[in-house]
Amino acid sequence: MPSTVSLPAIALSAAPPADIDTELLAVPIFEGDEMASDLRALDGATGGALMRAQESQELRGKPFELLITPVINGWRAARIAFIGAGKRSDFTIERLRRVAAAAALGARERRVQRFAWLSRGDLPVLKAVQAATEGIALSAFSADRYKSGERGAPPIDEALIAVSDGEPSELEAAINRGRILGESSNIARELSNEPSNVLTPTTFAERATEICQAAGVAVDVLDEHDIADLRMGLLLGVSRGSAEPPRVIVMRHRPADAPQTPVLGLVGKGITFDTGGISIKPADGMERMKDDMAGGAAVVCAMRAIGLLNAPINVIGVVPTTENMPGGRALKPGDVLTSASGKTVEVINTDAEGRLILGDGLWYAQKLGATHLVDVATLTGAAVVALGKVTSAIFGQPERWVELVRATAEEAGDRCWPMPLYDEYSDQLRSEIADMLNTGGRPAGACTAAMFLKEFAGGLPWAHLDVAGTAWADEAKPWMVKGASGVAVRGLAELAFTSEKWK
Numbered sequence: 065m066p067s068t069v070s071l072p073a074i075a076l077s078a079a080p081p082a083d084i085d086t087e088l089l090a091v092p093i094f095e096g097d098e099m100a101s102d103l104r105a106l107d108g109a110t111g112g113a114l115m116r117a118q119e120s121q122e123l124r125g126k127p128f129e130l131l132i133t134p135v136i137n138g139w140r141a142a143r144i145a146f147i148g149a150g151k152r153s154d155f156t157i158e159r160l161r162r163v164a165a166a167a168a169l170g171a172r173e174r175r176v177q178r179f180a181w182l183s184r185g186d187l188p189v190l191k192a193v194q195a196a197t198e199g200i201a202l203s204a205f206s207a208d209r210y211k212s213g214e215r216g217a218p219p220i221d222e223a224l225i226a227v228s229d230g231e232p233s234e235l236e237a238a239i240n241r242g243r244i245l246g247e248s249s250n251i252a253r254e255l256s257n258e259p260s261n262v263l264t265p266t267t268f269a270e271r272a273t274e275i276c277q278a279a280g281v282a283v284d285v286l287d288e289h290d291i292a293d294l295r296m297g298l299l300l301g302v303s304r305g306s307a308e309p310p311r312v313i314v315m316r317h318r319p320a321d322a323p324q325t326p327v328l329g330l331v332g333k334g335i336t337f338d339t340g341g342i343s344i345k346p347a348d349g350m351e352r353m354k355d356d357m358a359g360g361a362a363v364v365c366a367m368r369a370i371g372l373l374n375a376p377i378n379v380i381g382v383v384p385t386t387e388n389m390p391g392g393r394a395l396k397p398g399d400v401l402t403s404a405s406g407k408t409v410e411v412i413n414t415d416a417e418g419r420l421i422l423g424d425g426l427w428y429a430q431k432l433g434a435t436h437l438v439d440v441a442t443l444t445g446a447a448v449v450a451l452g453k454v455t456s457a458i459f460g461q462p463e464r465w466v467e468l469v470r471a472t473a474e475e476a477g478d479r480c481w482p483m484p485l486y487d488e489y490s491d492q493l494r495s496e497i498a499d500m501l502n503t504g505g506r507p508a509g510a511c512t513a514a515m516f517l518k519e520f521a522g523g524l525p526w527a528h529l530d531v532a533g534t535a536w537a538d539e540a541k542p543w544m545v546k547g548a549s550g551v552a553v554r555g556l557a558e559l560a561f562t563s564e565k566w567k
């Protein structure tokens with residue numbers, strides 16, 4: 065199968081708007097932007113179409129409104145796409161990324177091959193250029209890999225980013241960064257979209273190896289024997305019901321001049337299919353559970369970006385991966401497992417499998433020297449009940465670390481909302497016969513799952529992202545097609561560049 069991840073060539077243009085040679089020049093328009101002086105020339109170029117649309121309120125500047133109009137007066141662009149960007153005061157890096165993605169998706173749907181984005185607004189120019197590049201890259205993603213007949217519109221061939229100020233070499237670097245981060249997100253989306261008969265733990269590990277090695281990241285794949293030698297009883301327990309053997313994907317970014325510490329440890333849930341096991345899930349919608357490795361894909365693809373961008377610190381990625389199946393040898397409710405860390409777990413619901421494999425994953429990341437931990441997982445339906453599909457939930461300790469991870473992720477487009485880890489929640493995990501239960505029942509289900517993980521974080525700075533609601537879009541958005549979102553790739557990658565703030 066050909067990979068569906070290909071990007072347009074994205075280049076910088078310092079030309080004035082009139083000289084940008086493109087089929088479609090996209091221009092963000094803000095609410096209350098009618099008087100902006102730089103719009104006069106654009107209005108002239110379109111024979112007054114801009115002002116007419118603003119006066120008639122066809123174009124008010126609300127996010128994602130789109131007005132496409134021909135250029136009539138000798139500019140080199142054939143058409144201009146004015147796209148609503150909301151209020152100037154609400155124009156964040158994330159808004160910009162989405163608006164640029166929406167403009168590029170709109171262009172793509174209209175079979176435009178040569179697209180340009182005109183940078184406007186008050187954001188720092190390098191961050192703005194990077195985010196616009198990310199948006200354009202994200203718009204190139206397709207989920208039609210398995211269509212043998214008619215496919216959707218092909219990605220744009222070529223995109224220009226037009227900026228009037230800034231140092232060219234820095235702007236080029238921002239484009240390069242945006243391209244790598246956008247492409248890494250798309251690779252994660254492709255992995256998450258893969259059906260589970262294609263993406264087994266074994267093939268997931270093979271794909272991760274190819275992806276990471278091409279980025280200069282060292283990869284080790286632990287097989288079922290290695291996993292048994294390490295006594296990862298939680299991962300082995302979950303894998304018992306499956307005919308597919310488990311794997312642990314271990315990735316290392318080790319730049320020659322990096323300090324010994326800190327070491328960032330990224331841990332991702334890699335359930336390639338979650339049937340629920342013996343505590344089996346209802347049939348309706350179960351097909352969605354092929355993306356229960358989205359956290360693992362995020363870690364693999366963040367490691368790729370970290371390698372390509374050569375982050376200045378040591379980073380370790382750990383992705384335990386297995387199916388959760390109800391086979392004849394499967395884990396049964398009431399079984400007791402011993403984790404690699406020595407803690408014992410009474411499994412009362414085999415569908416709470418993610419926290420089990422992550423428990424051993426977090427332990428292994430520490431064993432390999434991680435000093436700061438982040439895990440990412442499609443962990444609980446309760447996180448979706450609490451926060452919907454609008455934001456991931458973030459938990460962890462200490463607050464400073466959680467806030468740094470949250471803020472970094474949010475700017476990268478991976479919105480996270482803080483949730484509590486009160487000690488009382490661990491009462492719900494108390495077992496009569498083992499150190500803890502694997503579920504705490506329905507109340508505060510996302511919090512008790514996080515409390516379970518906390519037991520394996522060894523007191524290190526640790527953040528847990530529950531991406532059950534954000535990893536998959538049930539509906540298309542102006543900035544995104546349906547399906548896997550690539551959540552957490554950019555946030556995790558950007559985190560590897562913030563180490564001066566970790567003290």
Ligand code: BES
Pocket residue numbers: 338340356413415416417418442443444445446448503504505509532533
């Ligand atoms: N993979 C699921 C969580 C999930 C649910 C992800 C919906 C995406 C969408 C996880 O393994 C799971 O089954 N969690 C259970 C835990 C429960 C048994 C305590 C859940 O949320 O119902």
Ligand code: MN
Pocket residue numbers: 338340388414415416417418
């Ligand atoms: Mn489950």
Ligand code: ZN
Pocket residue numbers: 335338356415417418442443
């Ligand atoms: Zn699961």
